[in-house]
Amino acid sequence: MGNRGLRDIGWAPTIGKMLDDGVLVYACCSRCGCQKAVNLINLIEVKGRNYSLFNRRNKPCKMLPGCPGYNYFATNRWGGIITPFRDSATGLKWQSEPHTQKSAGQA
Numbered sequence: 001m002g003n004r005g006l007r008d009i010g011w012a013p014t015i016g017k018m019l020d021d022g023v024l025v026y027a028c029c030s031r032c033g034c035q036k037a038v039n040l041i042n043l044i045e046v047k048g049r050n051y052s053l054f055n056r057r058n059k060p061c062k063m064l065p066g067c068p069g070y071n072y073f074a075t076n077r078w079g080g081i082i083t084p085f086r087d088s089a090t091g092l093k094w095q096s097e098p099h100t101q102k103s104a105g106q107a
């Protein structure tokens, strides 16, 4: 209470810990606004409990075909507010990137 700006800096649990703690995780898109709940149990089967989604993203967007955005992860950790799961330096870096388009993929 009263320290919303501070949150818990350095909080970057593995997906195993998130499952134990009941943290909900969402994949979100930087462009199209799609948001989808991540099934941690399925993800742990693929990646293992020690995998972390912190400061991680996928390019390009997997939720809307042809979307040039990237998918990042967010959690409901702070009072039910969906908050990006990354540190602020990484957030700034991603947001300041030029929107380059690779010629490899089809539109």
Ligand SMILES: [Zn+2]
Pocket: 029, 030, 031, 032, 033, 034, 061, 062, 063, 064, 067, 068, 069, 070
């Ligand atoms: Zn998208």
